Amino acid sequence: MQAALSYLLHTLFPPTVLRPTELGADVLILATGVIIVTVLTRQKKWGWLWREWLTTVDHKKIGVMYLIAAIAMLFRGGVDALMMRTNLALPSVHFINAEEYNEVFTTHGTIMIFFMAMPLIFALFNAIIPLMIGARDVAFPRLNAVSFWLFAFGALLFNISFVVGGSPNAGWTAYPPLTELAFNPGPGEDYYFMSLFISGIGTTITGINFLVTILRMRAPGMTLWRMPLFAWTALCTSALILFAFPPLTVALGTSLLDRLFGASFYTLGHGGMPMMYVNLFWLFGHPEVYIVVLPAFGIFSEVVATYARKPLFGYSAMVLSVIAIMVLSYGTWVHHFFTMGAGPGVNVFFGLSTMLIAIPTGVKIFNWIFTMWGGRIRLTVAMLYQLAFIPTFVVGGATGVLLATVPVDYQLHNTYFLVAHFHNTLIGGTVFGLLSGLYYWWPKMFGYKLDERQGQWAFWLFFLGFWITFGPQYLLGLQGMTRRLWTYPFGFGWHELNFISTVGAYIMGAGFLVLVYNVLWSMQHGERDLTGDPWDGRTLEWSLPSPAPEYNFARIPVVTARDAWWAMKAEGRANQVKRVRPEEVAALELPRNTGMPFFLGLGFFIMGFGLVFRWWWIGIAGIVVVLASMLWFGFDYDDKKHVHPDVIRRTEAALGRLEA
Amino acid sequence: MSHPTEPALHPDQEPVRYLHAHFEDDRRFPWGKLWGYVGSLALTFAAFGAVAQHLWPPTALMTLILGLAVAQAGLQLGVFMHLRESRGPSWQIAGLALALFIAVGLVGMSIWVMLFKSGVS
Ligand code: HEM
Ligand SMILES: [Cu+2]
Numbered sequence: 001m002q003a004a005l006s007y008l009l010h011t012l013f014p015p016t017v018l019r020p021t022e023l024g025a026d027v028l029i030l031a032t033g034v035i036i037v038t039v040l041t042r043q044k045k046w047g048w049l050w051r052e053w054l055t056t057v058d059h060k061k062i063g064v065m066y067l068i069a070a071i072a073m074l075f076r077g078g079v080d081a082l083m084m085r086t087n088l089a090l091p092s093v094h095f096i097n098a099e100e101y102n103e104v105f106t107t108h109g110t111i112m113i114f115f116m117a118m119p120l121i122f123a124l125f126n127a128i129i130p131l132m133i134g135a136r137d138v139a140f141p142r143l144n145a146v147s148f149w150l151f152a153f154g155a156l157l158f159n160i161s162f163v164v165g166g167s168p169n170a171g172w173t174a175y176p177p178l179t180e181l182a183f184n185p186g187p188g189e190d191y192y193f194m195s196l197f198i199s200g201i202g203t204t205i206t207g208i209n210f211l212v213t214i215l216r217m218r219a220p221g222m223t224l225w226r227m228p229l230f231a232w233t234a235l236c237t238s239a240l241i242l243f244a245f246p247p248l249t250v251a252l253g254t255s256l257l258d259r260l261f262g263a264s265f266y267t268l269g270h271g272g273m274p275m276m277y278v279n280l281f282w283l284f285g286h287p288e289v290y291i292v293v294l295p296a297f298g299i300f301s302e303v304v305a306t307y308a309r310k311p312l313f314g315y316s317a318m319v320l321s322v323i324a325i326m327v328l329s330y331g332t333w334v335h336h337f338f339t340m341g342a343g344p345g346v347n348v349f350f351g352l353s354t355m356l357i358a359i360p361t362g363v364k365i366f367n368w369i370f371t372m373w374g375g376r377i378r379l380t381v382a383m384l385y386q387l388a389f390i391p392t393f394v395v396g397g398a399t400g401v402l403l404a405t406v407p408v409d410y411q412l413h414n415t416y417f418l419v420a421h422f423h424n425t426l427i428g429g430t431v432f433g434l435l436s437g438l439y440y441w442w443p444k445m446f447g448y449k450l451d452e453r454q455g456q457w458a459f460w461l462f463f464l465g466f467w468i469t470f471g472p473q474y475l476l477g478l479q480g481m482t483r484r485l486w487t488y489p490f491g492f493g494w495h496e497l498n499f500i501s502t503v504g505a506y507i508m509g510a511g512f513l514v515l516v517y518n519v520l521w522s523m524q525h526g527e528r529d530l531t532g533d534p535w536d537g538r539t540l541e542w543s544l545p546s547p548a549p550e551y552n553f554a555r556i557p558v559v560t561a562r563d564a565w566w567a568m569k570a571e572g573r574a575n576q577v578k579r580v581r582p583e584e585v586a587a588l589e590l591p592r593n594t595g596m597p598f599f600l601g602l603g604f605f606i607m608g609f610g611l612v613f614r615w616w617w618i619g620i621a622g623i624v625v626v627l628a629s630m631l632w633f634g635f636d637y638d639d640k641k642h643v644h645p646d647v648i649r650r651t652e653a654a655l656g657r658l659e660a
Numbered sequence: 661m662s663h664p665t666e667p668a669l670h671p672d673q674e675p676v677r678y679l680h681a682h683f684e685d686d687r688r689f690p691w692g693k694l695w696g697y698v699g700s701l702a703l704t705f706a707a708f709g710a711v712a713q714h715l716w717p718p719t720a721l722m723t724l725i726l727g728l729a730v731a732q733a734g735l736q737l738g739v740f741m742h743l744r745e746s747r748g749p750s751w752q753i754a755g756l757a758l759a760l761f762i763a764v765g766l767v768g769m770s771i772w773v774m775l776f777k778s779g780v781s
Contacts, residue, residue: 243759243762247766273774275774276774279770279773279774283766283770330762330765330766331765331769334773341776342773342774342775342776343776346772346773
């Protein structure tokens, strides 16, 4: 008994999770947990939470849950970033030690990509795409909830590694041999592989779901050539997901087989091939960077047209360049490992294919600028992010082309030049894009606007903080400072630039706090949106009330033009579209809520936890829960509920949309 | 299958636009799928067993597992991917062609990239 207990304590809480930062995190987690549980119990909200949220299959609510998770993960990833920047502020600061630094950059990178950027994108897809294309839901509502819960439980599994058992420490790329059991015992890397494996299944399903939704469920009249650009980018993103995630799944799965069951896919000594992991990872990894940036392109295309009050310039060129980017991005992955030395032929091919992508991207940049040209621009926060995005992303792209030049890459590979480059595209592109989209669609999602003045404060802190952080890092890279370096001595002349960079990081941290304040303040005092169309929008989602009712459209609109809602308003049909006559309302079938996706995710979580610690019986128990949930899923034929026309009439009347 | 509440279709509209999630409303026991699943598992374990037992010399082994992989891909496409159902425009054909192009391209290029056959080089 005593022995078992001490074994348990030792496995779950080894010395690496008993350092001050980890204990601080423990206290924070416990405190938050206690507060949440108390509030829910006090207000008797458990049933509500379960019925309204945890079992929901409504794409709008799933979008909100993705959003909450993504903001929490942005916080976690941001704290990691500040820990790293604090350690690098001055020479020989030993705020955290080398081992902990490894864990922190690994966690930061993984969380920011997989558990912040991806869910934030899915938040907007879920919240907006069905409304934008005139659909009542996504094609597979229950699978949509499955995707969410696989993501959520995968993220949870990854996050507990910090305080239970030990964090992964081999970078967000997790290359062997660093991740082999012989060189990296302990549960850290198992956590990494397992959690990405689980959430990756969810992501693949989301890709399929939105592919089918967009291809099959558009409103009558909305041909592909009339589809808004955000829907186009969602379509191409989904296609990228569909083809990019399987190589990742294979890479993760084989690594797990190596670690858990002694296979040797990547063990050199037994004829394995570690570089094959690198190849597989980047077969996924490069499309992944377009998976996170294409939606931002789509958002900017909507935002710029709305706030410049002009149709998007060069619609067909925009669509074609998105498609070109999608196709080309499959053929560039080797630029992440030129230094592997596959030979001049291979490297030149992939260097050139990488530079080729700059062409469609440039086309898009020019088209955004031409859209603004001569427009009457409203400088809202969403538009500010757009304006900041253009120069920031151009610098990110230009440094990318520099890195695609093979001899240059041999010099700059894995230096701070690279770190600055990818943050330039990830923050300047993805994060600015998603923030722009949040400010733009927030009223549609929640029924009130985010305060503009506070939003501007957050914007300027982010924008200036970004350049103060990452501008100096280009120079540091040129001076030879390598990536993933935990500290440096005084004599290298790196300290001034590093100090400036750290100041910038704290400015961005302040920007995040203002953003959160902005949201909380606006929840109470923000301007309510009673029109459903606060920005004088152009696409169908603005024809609906904010937030949209559960069934989205009481009557599906018929689309006759690009910028469908704008055209309806121009033709004076706005009221006709918005208002329904009682006899037009018919009964509807909507998907019924279910707890199955939650239990499926929980089963995967239990399985993952068991396998991470090699507690096979727990792993098997998790698999049993997974199988049981799938059986339940398969034989639950009662998955639809009927909504009586009277219910819809009453809802529409309350919204002032029912003709007398 | 057009949804009862949808407005009348335009002449250029495909009714498939309103497809709901149930592609097959067939409630008989899915024996075909079960056998497909068992078959997939059998093919996987056959490949695994052949490699684990070093059944043949490497080149022959490689050919064998490639063959098993192609067989399994065909099986899954046929049983699970609705390849044999057809309805509406032939999205499947375009999708399948694209998938083939990308899969063959990725595998081919990977072989090219990894051809220097090095773990460390
Ligand atoms: C608040 C702003 C941010 C700051 C100050 C920041 C800072 C850093 C730092 C200091 C590193 C480690 C560099 C090293 O030691 O090699 C890093 C790595 C990384 N960051 Fe960020 N970051 C920020 C935001 C983001 C965002 C938004 C993303 C993605 C969407 C991101 C993705 C990454 C990735 C993928 C890595 C590489 C991790 C690895 O080496 O495995 N970062 N960041
Ligand atoms: Cu790349």
